[in-house]
Amino acid sequence: MFLSVFDVFKIGIGPSSSHTMGPMSAAGRFLSELKDGNWPRARSATPAAITASLHGSLAFTGIGHGSDRAVILGLAGENPRDIDPDRMDAIIEEVRHSGRINPPGHPSYRFRPAVDLVLDTKSPLPGHPNGMQFCAFDTDGQLLLRRAYFSIGGGFVVSQDELSALKADTAPPQDTPWPFANAAKMLDMARRSGLSIAAMKRANEEARLSRQQLDKGLDDIWSAMTNCIDRGLAQDGILPGGLKVRRRAKALHSQLAARWQRNEIDPLSGNDWLSLFAMAVNEENAAGGRVVTAPTNGAAGVIPAVLRYAVQFQSGMGQAAIRDFLLTAAAIGGILKHNASISGAEVGCQGEVGSASAMAAAGLCAIWGGSPEQIENAAEIALEHHLGMTCDPVGGLVQIPCIERNAFGAVKAVTAASLALKGDGIHAVPLDACIETMRQTGLDMSEKYKETSQGGLAVNVVAC
Template sequence: MYFGIADMYKIGIGPSSSHTFGPMVAAGRFIDELKRLDLLSAVKEIRVELHGSLSLTGKGHLTDYAVILGLSGYNPESVPVDEIESIVSKAKESKKIEYNDLSFKFKIEFIDEKLPLHENGIVFTAFSGSKELLNKVYYSVGGGFVKSQEEFEKPAIEDRHVPYEFKNADDLLKLCSDKRISELLIENEIAVHGSIDNLKRYVLKVWNTMRDTVERGMNREGYLPKPTAVKRRAKRLYSFLKDSDKLNQEIAMIKMNWVNLFAISTAEENAAGGRVVTAPTNGSCGVVPAVLLYYDKFIKKLTDDDLVHFFVISSAIGSLFKMNASIAGAEVGCQGEIGVASSMAAAGLTELFNASNEHILIAAEIAMEHHLGLTCDPVNGQVQIPCIERNAIAAVTAINSTAMALVRDPANAKVSLDEVIEAMKLTGKDMDPKYRETSCGGLAVVVL
């Protein structure tokens, strides 16, 4: 299965790709299935069961909001962010979903017991009176990806054809014996998008959305949603950094604090339910834009071609983790979100320095190696503590991973990217479930 830029970088809303983005997509798919079967007009009620991690941290991640929006016909990319609260409040007050000219009751239940195939399970059942019209099970598997039970049990035959197929980093390196990895990946992406111009348009759409998110985050004050209600800090940091001559001594590490600012402003917008780009998830959405803006501000102004090269490389690294391990915090802990984001950003940044294929993969390996075992323990099930600062830490780690990779002799590298991906997968599977996005362990139980 080929996962490209449009899979790793999807425009949507916060606060979570697996708990908000995915459930909204699943709800929309259920409505589409009702329409396909010509059943929607007969629906009088839809009952929704949120299982496992979607129950345990669903309220903090606004999973019920996402389901209501999806059943109402909205999708993550185009839902009017400023109207979400009024749309959901109206539905909850009336206990009805308004879909075009149709109206039906709904009921959402939170059930901690997980379904058999994944930690993030959703059951939708549509009724006409007491008659059951349709029952479907979906799983939100991380990064906004959704699989039905049927797709889990009998995977579809791959219908997306690209010139170069690869299953792991070693395959990718072998394919590139006489070319740069980015050249090969651009050919794949042209096959997916139809032309280089379409590819550039998508990349610029993603990049402009990231920059808009940073800009909003740097200029907003107040508190993030309750009950955690962390006070926004990006604007205060921005006010210090804008005038470097007047910086206080304690924040004198200028470049590092700009990276912190870019990451924190993005992560705060995500926590507030704003418009963000999965990279590869919502919880890690601040890492890539922070690293790119660091390069743009302190190394060299980014060109359109630079952006294409960065995004094809970073998305390929993300796809390797998705294919061979996971990018879902509920499945492998935060190493699958923040760790993968740092690995993606490190590889993309190394590409911008025109380093060798081997150095790009080394940078990706270094970044992940030092995120192994990272737990997912959000306080109150919200992406505020420790998630916001974690984006900044991971962005700085990505930059340092590139710095180390650029002076590394590839012949002496002891750990390959494929090996660290396998280690991440095994570590995640061995991790106690309470440390995998359930808010039942770690910071989530000691921070009051």
């Protein structure tokens, strides 16, 4: 299985990659299938109406995560990367008012969100907890096309057949120069080749893209990340959703900037800047702004925070180092997703913030001069100390505990990189063993703690 850096890092909108970006993309896929006409009765019947249903975790936390809104936007022809966040409310209101969708290149379809969009908490679709189903009907109400899709984390959307193929797929593409599917193979290839993890990942990418395309894509990712931080630092007020969570990044930034200008020495300032950058991103995500899955929206603040911290506080951090950071982080992210999961609905927040922290630790260790063994150690340290972390968003919103949790994930990442660099790369727990532990822990974890808002803080905070 090959995961490109552009599969791991996707530019989209908040608040959730699996619950917002995924359903929007799935709706777009359904429209494409409908338009292609490769289904029974395609030539003898005309689609006139569409319905949709969300299942499992998508149903339980769909309102708080904006899944219902995402389906409407996707059926209206919008996609996560290009949509204008300022237009979303108007598009949704028009569909709700008219009861119709008019995607470009399609006829007008009846779609009444209050009737035709169902959040089904009783009937999970087999295969993955983030399931959804779309149906098209003719003017007589006869079913023409039914498709199920699964949002498997990080904005990835697959059909039932694709999901089965993913679970069975263990062989990398033949044109991949360095086909490492786990950390042990990655380290073995690095030793035999003398290449860094970033260099191997670059070679794998350049088997499909030119160097210019790859570098531009990496630069675009970093630009979107740092722009998201800047937007988060400039905004204040109350986040949407009803919890009345106040944005804190702008006020915290003012405090830290003032100390910086006065040259005040504060032993906690590094942690404060890391926390600030992470919170700025995740406040933007909670507000539905433009973010980068890293590897998910719920964990979108960790990697940008650590990289921005390095850029701001480390001299000589040029574009080449930023690219190496992202390539190294993506290499670890691909291993995590391939061998376990980055979906909170599947393994809890250990798969989201835990994975992000491991990826950030690896990227930072790489640009600080770490060997492949030290980089693998850094990723393992960061992931190990997120094992068992639940996903229990209060009110189904990506706010509490998600925003602060990203800050802690960033701090842990820097700590892990620093510890790894002070060693020689030899350590007791291999990264692969830690990833397998995360997978097994996710299987054992109660569904209440896997992005359903049925347990943990989600019930205790409300009860108070």
